[in-house]
Amino acid sequence: MRGRIPVVVQARGPARRGRGPVGRALFSCAEGLVTCGVLLVLLVAHQLWWTNEQARAEAGRSVRALEREWDASPPVVSPSETNETNETPETPGVPGAGEVPGGASSSTGQGGGGPGGGGRDRDGTSRAATRGAGSAYAVLRIPRLGLTVPVAAGVGKxxxxxxxxxxHYPGTAAPGRTGNFALAGHRNTHGEPFRYINRLQPGDTLTVRTRDGTFTYRVDRxxxxxxxxxxxxxQPVPRSLVHPSYGYDRPGAYLTLTTCTPEFTSRYRLVVWAKLVSG
Incomplete structure (x- = not known):
């Protein structure tokens, strides 16, 4: 017939065969590797980014709540707080960013008397302890690092x-008091407040604010x-048992910062000592 285009129909060849056992195994392995890679990336992102975001947000809220509370109510110092001494039992480990060694994971402070959240009420109990496990009672500021962070009783993870x-290590001195006000903080993940304390130098200042006032320390060693x-x-008069040339040999009002080192490990501890200069 005129004007019609002929249609050519080609027969299909045999259907493509499925993958063999080896092909299927290789494909499954590739899928598994990709899935593991994605999960690993998500885990790293969670540890290095999300835990920091969450922890910093909570710490910031705690600082703001504390300072609003202090600004709304003036400090009240009871007469029994003026003549107290500190007794500091041995702490069986120096926790830092990675772990809390056995025995040092208590969540409540047992600090000696004195002004601030670590002081004692009229009945002789620690104010920090009466606020409950993990309750923040002070604010630490380190201008060189641009750091503002709440201080809580205990060193539980x-x-x-x-x-x-x-x-605040259980059993160590209260802020501003004679003895050793010893603190621990993460160096990596979960807000990592002490990540850069290795940058502190002798002469740098730190402040600790409590309900009863602000105490200024100067980095010494x-x-x-x-x-x-x-x-x-x-210890109340801090001196390294491993490196005896580091530390002090007479009583004073000390502030100790401890964290893990090197970064992203928990094998060793980095220590910064400061002395009270005012407050």
């Missing part, structure tokens, strides 16, 4: 450190690395 707070079990660094 879940109740204190993982929330982005700095932990830095111990770059010591054992996680070096309990001497948090």
């Amino acid at each position: 879940r109740t204190v450190l993982d929330r982005g707070y700095v932990g 830095v111990l770059p690395q010591t054992s996680a079990r070096d309990t001497g660094v948090v």
